[in-house]
Amino acid sequence: MLNSLSGRFLVLTTVFVMLAEVLIFVPSVARFREDYLLLRLERAQIASLALLADEMIDEELEQELLENAGVLNVVLRRDEVRQLVLSSPIPEPVAETFDMRDAEAWTLIRDAIARLVDPEDRIVRVMGNPVQDGGLLIEVTLRTAPLREAMIDYGLRILVLSAVISVFTAALLFFAVRQILVKPIKSVIAAMQSYAEAPEDSRRIIVPGAGIRELREAEDALASMQTELTAALRQKDRLAQLGGAVSKISHDLRNILTSAQLFTDRLEASDDPLVKRMAPKLVNSLTRAINLCETTLAFGRAEEPPPTLNRVQLAAIVSDVVEAERLASGDHDISFSEDVPASMSLRADGEQLFRVIANLVRNARQAIIASGEPGEICLRAAEDDEAWWIYVSDTGPGLPEKAREHLFQPFSGRASKGGSGLGLAISADLVRGHGGALELRRSDSSGTEFAIRIPKDGAALPDAAE
Template identity: 30%
Template sequence: MTWLELDCAEPDCRLENRYRKLSILIALPMFVLVAILAGVEYWLLRAHTLQSLAEKNAAVAQELETLIRRSGDHLRRMQTAYTDSSPAVNGELHRHFAASGPEGLYSLNSLPPALQDQTGQLLWRGGSADQGKMILAGFEAFSRLCRFDHATEPGFSHSYWLAANGDFFGVYPWQPSNEALAWSGFSINNQGSAALTGELFRKALPDRNFNGQNFWLSPRPSGGPSATLLHAAPVLASAKLAAVVAVDWPLTEVQSALKRWSSPIGRLLILDENTYLLADSAGMKAGSILQLPQLKLPGLDRSQIDAGLAAGKPLATRGGVLMARDVSGAPWHLVTLVDEGELAGLLWPQLLPYALILLALGATLSLSLFALRREFITPALSLVTYLQQLARDPKSSEPSVPKLWQPWVKVISHTFTSHRSALQQLRAGEAFKSAIVENSMLAVISMDQQGMVMEFNRAAEQVFGISAEQALGADLADLIIPERYRAAHRAGLQRHIETGRSKVIGAHLALSALHADGHEFPIELTIFVTPVGQQSFFTAFVADHTQRKQAEEEVARQREALRQSEKLSAMGALLAGVAHELNNPLAILMGRAALLEDKTQDSELQNDAARIRAAADRCGRIVKTFLSMARQKPAERKWTLLNEVATGAVELLGYGLRSAGIDLTLELDPDLAPVEMDSDQIGQVLVNLVVNAQQALSSAVPTPRLRLQTGQEADGQFLRVADNGPGVPQELCERIFDPFFTTKSEGTGTGIGLSVSRAILREHGGELVLEKTGLGASFLLRLPINERRARPRGAKSANEREEICHEGMALVVDDEPEVAAVLADILRSAGYEVHVASSGNQAMQWLEQNRCNLLFSDVRMPDMDGITLWRTLRDRHPELVKHMALVTGDTLSANIAPLIAETGLPCLEKPFLPEEILQLAARIEV
């Protein structure tokens, strides 16, 4: 079908086609003729308008060439004045031509105002007296010439006189030397050829300008309201460049040349050879210096300007017309842009007569065709419209048509009424059935005897992730039944068709179904059979039990997690009591052993004391490791050696490994630097990995071996825990890091150890991975090294001892006499006088009469504990609070840590080493 002829064979279509053809055949020749005449007239007017613009451009070019000639005459006179100047020197100028300023340049800065108006400024870097006289004589001639030319040509801004070797620089009119240099942008401070590096001198050199021609520079800022153009000429002596003379033109002078250019359309630009904008008929912002790309004129670039210059006539561009011409005497181009839309807007009103002719022809044609349309076309179109309305609305009224057309209307009305009545009855029945199926909360799926899907409701789409369009007509077995059940499904269907018997019809079945994305999920369904003639149709009502199963599993996981949490809580409470009871005797043992080692001179006795101290220290580290693992506290990162963390874990678990017959190998890199970490958390991770390895090796492994290795990587450090046990199956390599996933028997593991361990490593910016090895399991722990942070200078580890001597009074408060005695002896060994109090009340009574330089207090004491003592001191003796420290063997209790944090005091955990006590004393001493 086309706009000229409808593609159909019905009577109404043929009538419409005849009408269209007749209308077109009558009107087309006349409209084409008028359109051709209008087009010819338009192109004639267009050519005339463009010619008028070209003439205006020529007038502007003539104006510019006049300005350029006057500027060139001025330059030639300055060249002549330079070469023909007489040696006579004005005595007044000579008297005021003197050196001044930090550079020592000769200048006319001291000229009186009367002479400043008649001469310019001369800057000379100095030389012989004769040379100075010659330069001053030439400058007098330069000033006289410039005074006359500037008076006759107001467009001149500044005239310049510059020596090629950089010796002197002259400018007219007079300005202070600093302003003259700032205005011009020139400098005479450089020596020799350095003065010839600028664009001005490069264009003046004989090897580039051997004829001594005038030249122009691109616009430059002037510091005033308008940018300037520099017109310059070389002064040659013996074929060498002696000087350069130049004159500044404000861009406003070039812009004023556009006053003679006025046009309702188009835009005239004056551009130099580097496409800098010199003038714009649309106006220019004062002081602006723009190049062609910055104007962002669509379709205009340097290549199009060159094409317009080469063509010598208007050139069609994208969306308009371009005209370009050169300006004689300067590397400038006049570029005129005419928008085709503006041109059309100017010319279309002149084509109004042709529009009136077309209007008259249209009116005549309309009157001629009116009778034809009234008798034939209108009744036919009314009938077509009635058909369309009746199809949408059964209550549409019959159209008013001539008697000849009325039988058509009656036939159409009767046909639509009968058909609509039958269709409504059919749709009502189908809608009722569809509503039941579609709105069912259960997925409803029907199939025929061949297993093809016949019904797939909205709930089924949501359950299986398959649209009804995809499901209808597809094989049900391939669509939603897992592959391992498809053969049984097809066999059961065939058996029912042949025998009429089936075990699944009417039964509630719990099965697995296949989702569109490939995963299986649990369902419950019931199947019914509906015989229709010789066919049987099967309908299944399906319920998705995924969420119910997930809820059951989640409840089981939460119950197990709660049980483990309660177990850990009870263990933490037990550890708190055990640790407190162990820490006090360990503190006594470690302190006495250290003091004995320092006091005795017997080397054998010193040896025994050192061994006792080392054993007690080991017990203390084991207790601290237990406490660190059981304590719930925020992460606290410190600079720690990874080897120390590994050694601590081995000490904690060493007995269990030895009793299990496991051969433990330590390969610790001795050159590892400290890493910023929470040693408690990393130690917890390492203990968890070693315990897992021990449990894996407890199975039938002939020679169980466990290897701990540390080392350096490119961007961090690593710790490897590798065993020769049964390893991890390939399919479980990633699942072992999932929360609550475990391969151990019930009651042996919670399934959260590896998940928590990986989370701890990632919080440190590292990673915990299972390496692929041929035998056993190998876990790699990676820790990054923060290059932007360094270990604090001068920091000492806990095992480094230093000689610390003090004087002053120390107060020790502890309800355990032996612990208090050890603390007192340690402080006395460093030079302190020590007083011991067994409670906070005794300490306060002593402080009423005495003063101390530092105070050590236990936290848990009868009568008045350490926290209450701190609060009392804060109220009564606030000056002592900052010299107080706490000592405790119970940091695991839930009520202790917040109280210690409240005080903000340093706290030393039992058991302690003497050097730890003395280092803490040094920090808090007065």
């Protein structure tokens, strides 16, 4: 029970209430001592007035008056005359004198504590103002043992009452906390356990309903997390199914493309100049398609091959991409510009680099076509001491904000309506395989620019590819 939230709350409540009662106990005992002494002064005054009314009171009656007042002697000052009104033998000297007329609270508390810790019976003198203007001053002497016993009895009663109040208050708070706090927390825990058994089941997502603000915020956060996780798991299942389907399609498509490649070889023997010029490009396109199918099959087996690093001419790759995309643009008003040094060669996998650039240019072309406005796509390259840089920019409408948030995540960073969101994810993976990075430099209403960074550090490239 003590390991539970409500059990610990019960213990803490009891301790804190007892601590508060202890802080109240000391002033209460001091006040009790003050009332006790003032009552003795009042009784002594009444006894002395009885004696003054009848001076013929015998010693036996005088002793009875002193015992009823609880004092040993009474001195009453009236009209500047100090009179010993009632007296009895004092067995020992007076140990202390207490003036109750203008006593401060701290003085009363100090004297009360001193009396509680001192078990010895002493004779003390107490002075105070007579009640009802019955004189100028009244003094009494009395023993401290009865006072201490009365203070201890009162203190014990206070402590017992405090303990009862503490336990009762803690019990009420215990049941209140169980109903208001612990029970809702247990319902949240039960919802979490139920969701953990089948996270794909959206019916097990918690429905926020707590009345406490903090718990409601926790339930809202948990519901949001569970919703996102369920969606991610469903997407993962769809990706797994899609991966299997793509692997089957790629396998059959590879066979079809291989057959088409064999037929294309015969086109090279044609005497038609246009056929002779287009046949090599068609063969290259089929070869790239076959390589893509084989890579997809390898990816489906979680065996994505590292890049084959060779010296490649970047200008030739960019030219092939631009020519293919220029044909794909058809009648749309799209211009292409190339600013790539003819002598620039970099160490990379030519096929993978072609796919990366082709993906970026294809996305730019589709964005410009979707906008319905004329546009330009620019490819340029530069190098420094550490890396080669390839820039692909366009004058399209820019990427949507949602696409920028998950730009390189599969099926999440779709740059255009109807896209799969795979192109940029694949491109980023291919560039990372070279030890480099694909990053978005800018994207606004004036267009979009991507940068490809391929490092020159030859020692790091094979490790990065692995």
